[in-house]
Amino acid sequence: MVFPRPEWEKFRERIAALPMSAQWWKRIFLGNAMDVEMDSTGRVLVSPELREAAGISRDTMLLGMGNHFELWDKPTYDAQEAKAMQGNMPDVFKDFSF
Numbered sequence: 001m002v003f004p005r006p007e008w009e010k011f012r013e014r015i016a017a018l019p020m021s022a023q024w025w026k027r028i029f030l031g032n033a034m035d036v037e038m039d040s041t042g043r044v045l046v047s048p049e050l051r052e053a054a055g056i057s058r059d060t061m062l063l064g065m066g067n068h069f070e071l072w073d074k075p076t077y078d079a080q081e082a083k084a085m086q087g088n089m090p091d092v093f094k095d096f097s098f
Contacts (some may be wrong), residue, residue: 002044002069004063011068043051051060 003011015029032053046056059074074082079090 001065002036002071004068008069 012030012033018026032050033049034047035081036046051057054071054073055076056071056073057075061070061072061074061077063070063072063077065087
């Protein structure tokens with residue numbers, strides 16, 4: 001996940017407030033977070049450690065998800081999307097109007 005700074009602060013506070021039973025997940029989310037900067041052409045440079053953790057090899061997908069972005073390895077995203085499209089739409093969309 002890629003957060004603008006204000007949204008990251010909110011997310012970080014929510015994670016930090018979780019009980020001790022979630023301590024390992026707190027470590028995973030907070031301990032692996034990294035600040036990234038844009039270069040002079042507006043590109044975000046993702047560290048090799050984060051690319052490896054996300055399974056990103058070459059082609060990527062950047063998805064706007066409201067208050068954050070998701071960065072995906074394109075083949076992985078394509079496979080997950082195809083799997084989701086073959087299943088049923090979740091019940092929460094039954095009363096949703098497009």
